[in-house]
Amino acid sequence: xxxxxxxxxxxxxxxxxxxxxxxxxxxxxxxxxxxxxxxxxxxxxxxxxxxxxxxxxxxxxxxxxxxxxxxxxxxxxxxxxxxxxxxxxxxxxxxxxxxxxxxxxxxxxxxxxxxxxxxxxxxxxxxxxxxxxxxxxxxxxxxxxxxxxxxxxxxxxxxxxxxxxxxxxxxxxxxxxxxxxxxxxxxxxxxxxxxxxxxxxxxxxxxxxxxxxxxxxxxxxxxxxxxxxxxxxxxxxxxxxxxxxxxxxxxxxxxxxxxxxxxxxxxxxxxxxxxxxxxxxxxxxxxxxxxxxxxxxxxxxxxxxxxxxxxxxxxxxxxxxxxxxxxxxxxxxxxxxxxxxxxxxxxxxxxxxxxxxxxxxxxxxxxxxxxxxxxxxxxxxxxxxx
Numbered sequence: 171x172x173x174x175x176x177x178x179x180x181x182x183x184x185x186x187x188x189x190x191x192x193x194x195x196x197x198x199x200x201x202x203x204x205x206x207x208x209x210x211x212x213x214x215x216x217x218x219x220x221x222x223x224x225x226x227x228x229x230x231x232x233x234x235x236x237x238x239x240x241x242x243x244x245x246x247x248x249x250x251x252x253x254x255x256x257x258x259x260x261x262x263x264x265x266x267x268x269x270x271x272x273x274x275x276x277x278x279x280x281x282x283x284x285x286x287x288x289x290x291x292x293x294x295x296x297x298x299x300x301x302x303x304x305x306x307x308x309x310x311x312x313x314x315x316x317x318x319x320x321x322x323x324x325x326x327x328x329x330x331x332x333x334x335x336x337x338x339x340x341x342x343x344x345x346x347x348x349x350x351x352x353x354x355x356x357x358x359x360x361x362x363x364x365x366x367x368x369x370x371x372x373x374x375x376x377x378x379x380x381x382x383x384x385x386x387x388x389x390x391x392x393x394x395x396x397x398x399x400x401x402x403x404x405x406x407x408x409x410x411x412x413x414x415x416x417x418x419x420x421x422x423x424x425x426x427x428x429x430x431x432x433x434x435x436x437x438x439x440x441x442x443x444x445x446x447x448x449x450x451x452x453x454x455x456x457x458x459x460x461x462x463x464x465x466x467x468x469x470x471x472x473x474x475x476x477x478x479x480x481x482x483x484x485x486x487x488x489x490x491x492x493x494x495x496x497x498x499x500x501x502x503x504x505x506x507x508x509x510x511x512x513x514x515x516x517x518x519x520x521x522x523x524x525x526x527x528x529x530x531x532x533x534x535x536x537x538x539x540x541x542x543x544x545x546x547x548x549x550x551x552x553x554x555x556x
Contacts, residue, residue, distance in 0.1 A: 172526060175536040176490040179398070179483060180418060183409035187398040187486070191391045193527045193536055194493050201500050202384045208531055211371040211501070212351065214523040214539070215334045216312040216509075217286025219263060223274045224282035228343045232279075234270045236263070239344055246344070247271060266290055273331045277366065278359040282339040282347060288314070288332035288365070299510065299517055306510075307332070312523060313510040322507070325365060332365035336526075351528045351535055371501065371525060379500055387496060390489050397486050404479040413469060414476075417442055426541045431491050435480040439473050442466070494538055501525060 175193055178186035196209030223234045231248050238245040238256070245256040250268055257264045269290050289307035296318050297306045304315035305323040316323045326332060335355060341347030355368045379387075398405065408414060421441045425433055446466040453459045473480070502521040510517040524539030 172535055172537045174541065175494060175527065175538055176487050177419070177422065178536065179405060179487055179490070180408060180415060183406035184398060184402045186409065187394060187405065189534065190490050190536070191394055193529065194490065194497065195388065195391055196529070197497050197501075197527055197538075198379065198384055198387050201379045201497065202381075203378065208529065210352070210528045210530055211538075212336055212369040212526045212528065213371050214526055214537070215286045215288065215336075215369060216310045216523045217288050217334060218310040219266065219287055220284060221267075221270055221274075221287050221333060222282060222284050222339075223270060224279040224339075226344060227281075227341060227347075232275045234267055234274060236267075244344065269331050270333075273361070273363050274333070276359060276361045276364060280357070282344070283335050283353055284337040284339065284349075285333040285335035285353075285366075288334060289326075290332075291330050294327060297517070304508075308512065311511065312520065313512055313517060315508045315510055328362055329365040330363040334367050334369050336369035350533070351526065369526075383496070387493050390493050394486050394489050397482060397489075401479045401482050404476070405483060408476075408480075408483070414472065417445070417469075420445075426545050429542060429545070431542060432488060433484045435473055435477045438480065439470055442469055442473065495540070498525075498538060498540055 173181055175190050178190045180186070182189060193209065197211065200209060200211070219236050221234060222236065222239050223232075225231070226233050226246065226248075233239075233246050233248050234253075235244075235246050236257075247253045247256060247267060250271065253264055253267045253271060257267055266287060270287070286309070288309050293307045293309070295306055297304055297315070299306075299315055303318040305318045305327055306313050306315045307326075308314070316326065335353040336351070338350050338353050339347040340350070352370065353368050355366060358366065408418070418438070421438050422433060424441065425431065443466060446462060446469070450459050450462045450466075453462065498521070509520050509522050511520050521540060521543065523544065524537055526535050527538055528535045
């Protein structure tokens with residue numbers, strides 16, 4: 171599970187501050203043209219469903235599946251009959267997995283790969299966008315488009331299925347497999363029936379940062395460290411608080427859905443009070459209501475005592491969000507397959523879903539996503555293709 175870079179300060183405490191700063195410094199260095207092999211990035215594609223495929227290390231058989239291959243009772247599909255038995259409840263999913271089983275076996279996959287399905291043949295259409303004919307496909311919320319007369323469009327339209335691979339797995343059995351970010355697709359066999367690619371972000375001449383922009387970011391990240399040192403104990407404590415941390419994350423996500431990235435201890439108290447009062451209303455026993463009310467009073471008192479420190483943590487998080495925004499504005503200049511959202515008034519250009527930053531030494535990763543943009547998309551995108 172990937173976390174947003176700015177939330178690492180709550181997830182991991184002070185070490186999360188180091189984690190976030192190191193990631194953002196590493197990406198700044200990449201965009202500033204200073205290279206370095208410690209960090210890399212992949213593009214987050216809005217594909218669906220997530221497909222797992224490859225050779226089951228336990229029996230040497232090719233399979234396809236969804237995340238349900240990791241269920242207590244795994245749903246692993248070796249044959250069309252397996253797909254129909256395991257996924258027949260969902261016609262759309264069944265059809266896509268049947269095609270994945272038929273075609274992805276041609277790639278000669280060693281081990282197990284995870285990817286996001288981009289399209290099957292029936293998902294492709296030609297649409298006029300900005301006066302230009304574009305080949306489009308909409309696997310989930312975002313519509314992807316390429317000029318219909320381009321070589322890329324010819325390759326896509328000539329295929330039966332399209333997928334972007336982003337994670338590889340190794341292990342003695344599926345249950346204990348370990349994941350590694352990135353896939354070397356050059357090792358896969360070519361087939362005209364399959365459009366496949368990796369999710370690696372490749373530097374483009376349009377993606378550059380000058381020295382003043384770089385210096386500004388590094389100065390902001392330095393201030394993050396300075397401010398975090400003043401509340402080190404608080405950050406470490408809250409990262410281990412099993413009562414407050416889950417509520418804090420729900421509060422942050424609720425704010426995002428309502429159009430805000432920030433927060434403070436007073437509005438957090440209001441949120442917690444309202445949330446628990448709603449739960450109290452749903453209880454029938456007086457004893458249950460009394461216990462919930464006592465819990466609410468204790469939590470509100472705890473948050474009030476956190477007051478200044480929690481506000482300082484949100485100030486630090488705001489700086490990280492600001493830095494992330496600058497970096498996203500740069501890397502969103504990437505050329506290639508264009509991204510649109512479908513609205514009631516037609517198509518509107520948008521950024522990629524986001525990016526994943528990878529620490530190639532520690533093998534850690536975080537998400538870089540414009541959270542307000544994609545919260546808005548999920549509410550406003552016309553989804554009559556579903």
